């Protein structure tokens with residue numbers, strides 16, 4: 001049964017989409033069957049793979065709001081070898097309002113995705129910068145959570161609030177949900193600020209191992225992903241970093257992260 | 269009558285708070301009477317000036333929801349020489365829901381702030397990463413808007429949506445509202461991506477000069493603010509960049525930006 005990872009952080013611009021796209025593509029290149037799901041009305045993950053929203057007749061929006069729409073209708077097969085994508089479009093912003101009154105509104109994605117779930121080794125869910133209904137749908141489908149973040153002082157504040165929300169979800173709708181990894185994005189490893197923040201995070205998760213909390217097995221994933229302008233350029237070429245600049249430091253860091261995940265998951 | 273500038277961008281982590289704090293402090297150091305208003309439930313601007321939320325009995329939240337609370341109650345005088353602050357706390361997140369049914373809900377800040385408005389030369393409003401009710405209150409009080417952003421491909425998309433919202437507000441509640449400046453934050457000036465994005469922005473605003481749109485006088489402000497880790501470190505010391513590292517490149521860029529603004533505003 002597949003690893004289902006939600007990339008979550010209610011702070012904007014921290015590296016959720018870049019991490020989902022890059023790790024997803026790296027895992028597919030390593031031969032695993034991967035599905036990416038774009039849950040953000042900004043549809044940046046969809047852009048990362050050159051998918052034109054105007055040509056998308058069926059997206060995750062339809063999957064959520066239209067009972068006649070199936071996951072087979074929206075699944076774009078092999079956008080890259082071994083890599084499928086459920087795309088998003090801007091209309092998705094309306095989903096939160098449209099679904100607000102349905103009693104099963106946090107379960108919809110999980111229920112609708114179920115028929116194809118076991119087709120994949122890994123499913124990655126890119127979430128918008130909020131803890132609203134779209135993110136909650138991801139938290140119900142997922143088995144684990146990665147938190148992309150920058151090693152900055154203000155970023156630490158958001159993490160506390162995020163863990164609190166995860167705690168509530170795992171206590172109510174998805175008891176097996178774990179926070180298993182922090183991804184350090186846009187990392188300036190040379191600075192004392194970054195080193196201090198990483199040390200704080202390592203210490204926090206070390207003492208959490210003794211507690212019965214959903215992040216008791218969480219650790220900071222290595223390597224951190226260095227700031228590398230190539231990662232910001234790639235989406236303007238409609239491709240991931242592995243399409244655009246496979247030899248650059250950003251590609252190398254994400255490839256190493258993916259390789260480490262395959263080890264941890266016993267999937268080599 | 270004062271310059272009232274809202275720092276707006278619905279994308280997260282683009283430099284709104286850092287710009288509001290740094291430009292505000294620089295203008296105060298240049299001898300102008302400045303008021304900063306923190307409209308973000310994250311209360312990062314409040315942190316930037318070492319203001320402890322637990323000690324804040326009165327914040328912008330009270331100003332918005334409690335009719336007995338006056339602006340004099342919440343105004344923290346001289347947090348730095350010439351610099352007053354209306355702080356925020358996390359409770360502010362509830363304001364959007366609490367005010368949702370009031371017919372005057374976008375005017376409240378403007379109305380409640382009116383008694384002290386003319387005490388200042390410049391009022392700067394730090395907004396959350398959304399186009400919701402708190403940001404709309406800023407848009408009604410403001411006379412102009414600055415948009416902090418990174419010169420990245422994905423950042424351009426957000427700007428279009430932002431301008432559309434500004435257009436709607438200026439057509440309905442605040443006809444004199446102008447978008448007057450783009451602030452380039454965390455700028456990697458050496459990269460071709462940054463140069464291309466800046467060229468695109470310059471060209472866009474050049475052709476907008478002929479149109480009757482609220483951004484017809486907007487330009488990219490100079491200098492761009494370089495990426496500088498000192499700017500990320502400053503809030504962890506409870507101070508602005510001018511308290512923490514007044515000689516660093518980040519301080520120099522924001523000081524130069526503020527000086528240019530004073531020229532443009534005829535306020536030297």
Ligand SMILES: Nc1ncnc2c1ncn2[C@@H]1O[C@H](COP(=O)(O)OP(=O)(O)OP(=O)(O)O)[C@@H](O)[C@H]1O
Pocket residue numbers: 011012013014015016017018019040042044127128129185186187225226227228229230231232233250279280420421422423
């Ligand atoms: N390691 C990196 N080096 C340089 N630029 C990066 C890096 N990682 C991400 N970026 C750029 O930073 C910006 C924000 O990254 P990204 O879109 O992945 O964040 P996000 O958390 O998904 O944002 P949002 O909250 O808007 O969904 C993008 O322009 C992206 O290209």
Ligand SMILES: Nc1ncnc2c1ncn2[C@@H]1O[C@H](COP(=O)(O)OP(=O)(O)OP(=O)(O)O)[C@@H](O)[C@H]1O
Pocket residue numbers: 011012152153154155279280281282283284285286287308310312395396397453454455493494495496497498499500501518
């Ligand atoms: N020029 C810069 N160089 C380095 N770091 C910076 C720079 N400007 C801002 N930062 C850091 O980047 C992060 C995001 O900046 P900031 O908080 O100003 O953005 P924001 O748009 O206000 O975010 P939010 O949407 O969460 O309110 C912060 O950790 C900040 O310290």
Ligand SMILES: [Mg+2]
Pocket residue numbers: 016017018040044127128
């Ligand atoms: Mg994203």
Ligand SMILES: [Mg+2]
Pocket residue numbers: 284285286308312395396
């Ligand atoms: Mg901010």
